[in-house]
Amino acid sequence: MRFAHAILATAAATATAIVIPSDHVIHEKRATPGTFNRRRLEPHVRLPMRIGLKSNKVARESAEKWLMDVSHPKSTQYGKHWTQEEVVSAFAPAEDTVNAVTDWLGDSGGIEKARITPTKNKAWVAFDVTVEEAERLLMTEYFESDDGERRTVGCDQYHLPSHLLEHVDYVTPGVKGLHFKPSKEKVLSKRDSNQANRRKIFEPSPPSQSNSSSLDTCDQMITHECIRALYNIPFPDPGAKVSPNNTMGIYLLSSAYAQEDLDMFFSNFTPYIANGTAPILNSINGGVAPVDVFHAGPEACMDLQLAIPLIHPQNTTVYQVDDDFWTAEQATKGGMFNTFLDAIDGSYCTYEAYGEQGDNPDFDPVYPNEREGGYKGERMCGVYKPTNVISISYMKDESELPAAYQKRQCDEWLKLGLQGVSVFVASGDSGVGDLPKPDSPNGCLRNGTVFTPGHPNTCPWLTSVGATKVYPGKTVFDPESAANNLADETYYFPYSSGGGFSNVFGVPKYQSEAVRDYFETADPGYPHYYDGNWQNSTGLYNRNGRGFPDVAANGDNIVAAFDGSIHMTGGTSAAAPIFASVVNMINEERIKIGKGPVGFINPVLYASPEVLNDIKNGSNPGCGTNGFDASKGWDPLTGLGTPDYPRMLDLFMSLP
Structure with a gap:
């Protein structure tokens, strides 16, 4: 919980104007901005950033066929079930998706590959950034809010280069927000x-x-x-x-x-x-x-x-x-x-x-x-x-x-x-x-x-x-x-x-x-x-x-x-x-x-x-x-x- 403690210790930051390049578009936008005890995060606060990559489109389109191959009684592949490793490999994001995102992080955000940790199944890339880096990368502003039940770190919207839309599912913390320090409630027996x-x-x-x-x-x-x-x-x-x-x-x-x-x-x-x-x-x-x-x-x-x-x-x-x-x-x-x-x-x-x-x-x-x-x-x-x-x-x-x-x-x-x-x-x-x-x-x-x-x-x-x-x-x-x-x-x-x-x-x-x-x-x-x-x-x-x-x-x-x-x-x-x-x-x-x-x-x-x-x-x-x-x-x-x-x-x- 070190991340949560660091955020709680911050003070409000001063908003600055954001200029959005013509080749960038809003990727996600919150329908209603949060308003509960809301304040900007200071630039030096570190965020655990995660970028979700779109899974292999070919895999999704072929998934039903694959299952019928091993499940239909008239299939020559009946009963030839896959290993878990084979399933993970088939559904992993395509290599060009991984490359497109990592290249963008390095070229536009200064996030070198040594700072990026891909998961074993390549479904997402993880790295820590400061609020200042995250806001520059995503052209947004990060806030902390408290609705009385839990605290959340996130933004109202963020931008991505248009060529990444087919590769990135979503970013967290982002519109979805990162929840932490849930409040204590009555524990039902x-x-x-x-x-x-x-x-x-x-x-x-x-x-x-x-x-x-x-x-x-x-x-x-x-x-x-x-x-x-x-x-x-x-x-x-x-x-x-x-x-x-x-x-x-x-x-x-x-x-x-x-x-x-x-x-x-x-x-x-x-x-x-x-x-x-x-x-x-x-x-x-x-x-x-x-x-x-x-x-x-x-x-x-x-x-x-x-x-x-x-x-x-x-x-x-x-x-x-x-x-x-x-x-x-x-x-x-x-x-x-x-x-x-x-x-x-x-x-x-x-x-x-x-x-x-x-x-x-x-x-x-x-x-x-x-x-x-x-x-x-x-x-x-x-x-x-x-x-x-x-x-x-x-x-x-x-x-x-x-x-x-x-x-x-x-x-x-x-x-x-x-x-x-x-x-x-x-x-x-x-x-x-x-x-x-x-x-x-x-x-x-x-x-x-x-x-x-x-x-x-x-x-x-x-x-x-x-x-x-x-x-x-x-x-x-x-x-x-x-x-x-x-x-x-x-x-x-x-x-x-x-x-x-x-x-x-x-x-x-x-x-x-x-x-x-x-x-x-x-x-x-x-x-x-x-x-x-x-x-x-x-x-x-x-x-x-x-x-x-x-x-x-x-x-x-x-x-x-x-x-x-x-x-x-x-x-x-x-x-x-x-x-x-x-x-x-x-x-x-x-x-x-x-x-x-x-x-x-x-x-x-x-x-x-x-x-x-x-x-x-x-x-x-x-x-x-x-x-x-x-x-x-x-x-x-x-x-x-x-x-x-x-x-x-x-x-x-x-x-x-």
Whole structure:
């Protein structure tokens, strides 16, 4: 924090006139200049300058083709996943971009190459300058401002030579500003954080059942025996030899497990799992696990209690993300997943795309966290290897984050797919809407009418998972229906499976035929709009947006141990780890015969939907409508359907 202290000690500087050469243009300009306790910085103050370079344009244009090369079943390159080094090299800024910027720094700013430090992936160049040098280089004026919550160093606008516009994304500190010394605020407890982020509640106790292995009451309580029967998943061989490199990853934010809860679940429902069985912990930026029963989170308990018994004796890896302060704050505002992606790919820490570079302090945690109770270490970059399969049960609305932020993050999911990583994300629990907001009681856009797609499950390079249910009076041998309990106001967890069409991403090629067939055979009849332009339309959803979810699994009446007792829960956050577990088991069988992980599975499943159980009943109400109806083939509430393990296994084992 030496930089912050130096700035605080400065006095106001005297403004001087700036003459802008004719070959220079404004590169960025603040819409509204800051005014809070604002003062000029003295010329001698040193600034840590960073220039974000535009990533390789050819790489962006070719990225989808590259991913399809290793993911499409008819490709001769199927399964030939890239190394991380190959991905970094492909997306690095072009050499002429690096040269153009460094030449300009030397010729116009007197910043010799010895002072410049390029990152390993060449995504940005770093150097320290005085305010005087920075203002001369960028033809601007630097200020310090204080809005009462945090102090910021930046400028209202800056200029660059016109020939650099195609090479430079943005400069920091600049219009974006550099934040430091965040003010101390109330630190929410982990318990508060869990409840703020949780999209479901637990029923006090499940219905009585004398035999947890019985299939007679699966319409009331879903156990692992029910799940295995639904999807033809074989009972595990506890003594089987498994690959130590095929653990299943589970992302957890603001929710940590208690070993006592895991052991209670194992003892009551999966006695073939020994008490004390626990996941591998990958702690990111102060994430802590396990915790005591009082501080444990229901999301962590449910996800692990679903995954561990299904994939046993394979292991799980928990990515426990962020310290208590940030997880609490992120539950209600801010972005998600960037600090996690930083930790499993160091190049993402500085990756530039769509005007976004590195973590965004307006949405992402800042480390070291100077606030009381915060993680004091440096932000973790590239310290963990991603597992072959990652399950995520968290989401936000697309409308809550800038499109550029989401697109940059979506690039990273694509890069993970190139490396053979399968990522599964819950599709949400509010049908076509979302949880209530201060300006929208039903969580919908434009006066509560426009459907609200979720982030990050609308990214085309993830597998979005919706939820199904065994309805009362039905058995595991009957077809499932889309999960929807909204009509029953007395239900312990009223929700409907999230689904719809993105306002940010278009329909990917692998999905185009399925989406077209849906509109031809089951058009919902609602007015719609195109290209995400909901603000200037009377339509309810984006007709040419990426459809989600892709697949589904059971997500209701799930039995789980939490808070030292047995409860019932559900949601698409139960469906995601179930489907992810199936794919993790398939990876294990491929590894046994010398093949690699399946990676991004969407192209294979859309090309062979017959390996899934098509769901044809149910809807996902929201925004004052019935939402979408389940139909033959793909639909925007259960996707292509639920897994059938033997059929999926045969298909993926037949591929290279």
